[in-house]
């Protein structure tokens with residue numbers, strides 16, 4: 283495992299299960315809600331994912347299972363790969379309570395050795411900055427997919443590279459300040475640090491992150507052989523709806 287993945291594993295192994303319980307709820311409660319309305323949890327991408335029943339799906343960096351378990355409830359055969367054992371504990375508790383099987387591989391994604399196995403690779407919400415070689419990521423996803431396999435990759439929009447503060451909390455001002463073209467590896471907070479450490483009095487392990495431009499992202503996926511079907515840009519989730527917040531890339535492995 284490289285230094286970046288080791289650092290990010292440590293960060294995501296610190297109080298992650300506690301965060302999911304605080305954010306989503308106790309496994310029994312979440313499982314009950316997922317069972318009642320699985321499509322609600324997938325609503326942002328369900329049209330792009332297509333029919334999932336009987337499909338073999340890999341949910342890469344799938345964290346706590348909040349997408350994988352609803353997919354399994356809809357009849358998919360789902361594998362999560364994620365680097366955090368803490369995430370696995372929460373996801374498996376929810377899956378058990380929801381009465382579905384999921385396969386959870388705790389591993390650095392780059393170390394997977396599986397080929398031509400999945401119909402669909404689904405990644406969403408905070409993905410590519412965990413890697414400093416996205417061509418390697420694209421190649422790995424390509425090799426996991428069967429021929430005609432589909433990629434649905436959703437992530438934060440690279441526009442956030444030019445924001446002084448990437449995560450703008452309610453009431454905070456949006457200011458420009460970053461460098462869109464920076465290729466530096468940066469130290470950053472794990473996604474939930476500000477929520478669990480709101481007084482700032484605890485030393486949280488940090489992540490190592492590399493933020494990519496849109497050109498770098500599309501080039502990486504196209505260069506390994508993916509045929510791009512769609513690139514959909516969406517606004518931010520906060521009140522700043524006038525600037526891009528996320529994107530979703532839909533692409534196919536043709537051969």
Ligand SMILES: C[S@@+](CC[C@H](N)C(=O)[O-])C[C@H]1O[C@@H](n2cnc3c(N)ncnc32)[C@H](O)[C@@H]1O
Pocket residue numbers: 287290291294343344345346363364365366369389390391392406407408409412473
């Ligand atoms: C922001 S989350 C992914 C988004 C997810 N949908 C969510 O909202 O929780 C990032 C996830 O990536 C995992 N991760 C980071 N680096 C990884 C790596 N090299 N291989 C596998 N998982 C990794 C972390 O454990 C974490 O669960």
